[in-house]
Amino acid sequence: xxxxxxxxxxxxEGGPVPSRAPTVDARIYPRGGLDVLSRDEVARLRDAxxxxxxxxxxxxxxxxxxxxxxxxxxxxxxxxxxxFDIQVLQQDRGVRIDLKAAPAMAFVDGEIIRGxxxxxxxxxxxxxxxxxxxxxxxxxxxxSSAGTTDAVFRLLRNARILQPADPNLVVCWGGxxxxxxxxLYTKQVGYELGLRGLDIxxxxxxxxxxxxxxxxxxxxAKQRRRRMRYIGITEPGIxxxxxxxxxxxxxxxxxxxxKRLEAFVRMxxxxxxxxxxxxxxxxxxxxxxxxxxxENADLKFPLIFSGPASAAAYFEQIDKFIRLTxxxxxxxxxxxxxxxxxxxxxxxxxxxxxxxxxxxxxxxxFFFNWALAIPHEFxxxxxxxxxxxxxLDLHHGRKPHELAADLRRAFSGIVGGNVKEPTMRLVEANGxxxxxxxxxxxxxxxxxxxxxxxxGRMKIAGEYRPCYRVVA
Numbered sequence: 001x002x003x004x005x006x007x008x009x010x011x012x013e014g015g016p017v018p019s020r021a022p023t024v025d026a027r028i029y030p031r032g033g034l035d036v037l038s039r040d041e042v043a044r045l046r047d048a049x050x051x052x053x054x055x056x057x058x059x060x061x062x063x064x065x066x067x068x069x070x071x072x073x074x075x076x077x078x079x080x081x082x083x084f085d086i087q088v089l090q091q092d093r094g095v096r097i098d099l100k101a102a103p104a105m106a107f108v109d110g111e112i113i114r115g116x117x118x119x120x121x122x123x124x125x126x127x128x129x130x131x132x133x134x135x136x137x138x139x140x141x142x143x144s145s146a147g148t149t150d151a152v153f154r155l156l157r158n159a160r161i162l163q164p165a166d167p168n169l170v171v172c173w174g175g176x177x178x179x180x181x182x183x184l185y186t187k188q189v190g191y192e193l194g195l196r197g198l199d200i201x202x203x204x205x206x207x208x209x210x211x212x213x214x215x216x217x218x219x220x221a222k223q224r225r226r227r228m229r230y231i232g233i234t235e236p237g238i239x240x241x242x243x244x245x246x247x248x249x250x251x252x253x254x255x256x257x258x259k260r261l262e263a264f265v266r267m268x269x270x271x272x273x274x275x276x277x278x279x280x281x282x283x284x285x286x287x288x289x290x291x292x293x294x295e296n297a298d299l300k301f302p303l304i305f306s307g308p309a310s311a312a313a314y315f316e317q318i319d320k321f322i323r324l325t326x327x328x329x330x331x332x333x334x335x336x337x338x339x340x341x342x343x344x345x346x347x348x349x350x351x352x353x354x355x356x357x358x359x360x361x362x363x364x365x366f367f368f369n370w371a372l373a374i375p376h377e378f379x380x381x382x383x384x385x386x387x388x389x390x391x392l393d394l395h396h397g398r399k400p401h402e403l404a405a406d407l408r409r410a411f412s413g414i415v416g417g418n419v420k421e422p423t424m425r426l427v428e429a430n431g432x433x434x435x436x437x438x439x440x441x442x443x444x445x446x447x448x449x450x451x452x453x454x455x456g457r458m459k460i461a462g463e464y465r466p467c468y469r470v471v472a
Contacts, residue, residue: 021080022104028097028112030121041128042090053131056236060127060253061086063239064119065099065106067246073462075421077103077240088124097124119244122159122251129158130255145376152254152262153368159252161231162367167269167356169229170348171201173283174208174274176242177460185308185341186211186274192345194219194228198352201267204232204251205242206460208274213247231267235260241419256381257412261286266369269352270302272344273334275311277457278418278449282411284318286378288326289404291333295373300358301333302351309339317451321444325407326400377405384413384423386430389468394437394445410435414449417467418458427467439472446470 037045044053062084066077078084083101090096097120106116141147156162170193174186190200190212200216202209213230220228232248235257244251254260264271265287273284287303290296305315315336322330337344356366364371382388392406413433416423427433435445449470458464 020082023081023083023101024099024104024107024110026099026102026107026112028099028117028120030095030097030117030124037088037090037095037124037128039090041131042088044131045088045124045128053127057088057123057127058084058086059240060123060236061099061120062103063243064116064123064251065103067106067116067119067244073241073419077243088128095124097121115246115249119248119251123253126155126159126251126253129155130253142379145374145379148259148376148379149262149266149370149374152259152266155254155259156252156263156267156368159250161229161250161252161267163229164365164367167352167359167366168198169201169231169267169269170198170212170352171264171268171271172208172212172274173203173264173271173276173280174211175276175280175457176203176205176207176209177277177457178207178275179456181308181310182275183207183211185306185311187215188341189272189274189306189344190215191219192341193348194225195223196345196349197223197225198345198349199229199231201229201231201233201264203238203242203279204234204244204248205238206245208276208280209242210245210247211274212272213245217247233260233263237416237420237422240421257282257415258379258381262374262379265290265372265374267367268301268369269355270348271304272348273303273305275307275314275457277452278411278414281318281448282408282415284322285404285408285411288322288330288333289401289408290372290374290378292326292330292401292404293373293375299372300351300354301372302348302355303334304344304347305334305336306341306344307338312338314451314455317448321448324444325441326404330400330404375401375405377402378408382409382412384409384416384433385426386433389413389433390436392435392437394435394441396438396441410445414468424467432466433468434471435468436471442470442472 045057047054062077062081081101081103085100087098088095106112141151186208194216200212202212229250230247231250232244233252233254235254239253254263261283271287273280291301307314315338319331319336335347359366362371392410394406394410417427417433452458453464
């Protein structure tokens with residue numbers, strides 16, 4: 001990797017500038033993992049037309065260049081760096097990336113921070129590959145469950161994170177907006193996992209996505225592990241609001257939330273859920289909806305809900321909501337452990353060993369869970385609008401996995417209204433989404449969402465204005 005610093009914003013050098021931040025112009029030559037792109041890929045990344053990729057590239061690149069930002073407003077970075085631009089050029093000797101008015105926080109003494117540079121290269125790599133992978137020429141594959149899974153596999157393989165090694169990858173889910181006590185607990189769990197040789201995968205943002213990685217880094221150093229994986233899996237609608245945390249050393253940008261969720265569960269050898277908000281609830285419902293299917297009944301998949309002792313009431317409410325909506329059978333697929341990070345790590349370590357034995361017995365791969373049956377309705381992108389949110393079938397009498405799919409979509413729509421710019425604009429223009437269903441289910445949903453708001457789990461900072469209205 002080489003960078004040629006060209007210019008530091010002279011106006012910013014004089015001190016703080018209202019509504020602007022210090023910037024740098026730079027030229028970067030990636031090395032390793034992004035050596036060449038095709039002419040077609042470069043053209044798509046440079047295309048600023050309605051169907052082009054340039055605006056998406058600009059937003060995702062700005063997110064990683066502001067890695068570690070404490071804001072969860074997707075428009076904040078764009079307002080701070082309105083003149084930022086990125087151009088990708090293919091040269092005879094490889095790829096060149098030109099940055100204009102880039103955040104100075106990504107540079108030290110004129111050199112881009114190496115970890116930030118790697119995340120930037122991952123953005124270019126994934127968007128270039130996704131543009132081809134989801135091209136109309138290949139999109140027919142996404143009309144089937146097997147075809148969608150193959151697409152997810154190819155996206156992960158292109159990112160070079162599928163490793164034929166012993167199972168040791170623990171996915172950690174949880175909120176980006178959590179309190180100090182909960183954050184420290186996620187760090188302690190990550191530390192205990194790291195001592196047992198387990199790697200970490202999260203949604204790559206702050207809060208419960210950063211804590212386990214930070215704890216694991218210390219434990220890995222103590223155990224003298226040299227090839228640690230801190231994998232962050234995100235998608236374009238999320239990354240602008242949840243910039244990658246600085247510990248992520250493998251970033252993957254999936255094209256949409258459904259493929260992101262499938263990537264998590266296909267790669268995971270076990271999952272720990274920490275306290276969170278609507279995004280965490282969406283992830284829980286997605287996974288339980290899959291595990292409740294008959295085809296997955298005997299599949300080894302350790303799932304633990306955990307937090308500090310103070311989070312006991314939080315998980316009691318989550319557990320109550322799951323039992324009301326999906327039934328007691330759903331609760332048999334997870335364990336709740338509060339206030340005991342060592343026990344969480346021991347259970348997970350033993351669970352991963354069970355996964356290893358089952359994969360060997362079934363001759364399944366260690367690095368991608370092909371045996372997990374994911375129905376096509378869980379893979380199809382859900383676009384939240386006032387019409388699609390109101391049409392969700394949230395009533396008793398449905399099969400649990402079908403109800404879980406629609407409940408997941410309800411939470412997904414609220415996530416969009418909270419942090420995804422296109423959905424936020426939709427709510428600002430037409431008012432909050434309406435969510436309809438059976439009275440008892442809606443009362444439980446409303447109580448859960450109100451608790452998220454009261455506990456500050458919807459937004460990191462600022463007053464939260466609901467993007468939804470629950471209607472019995």
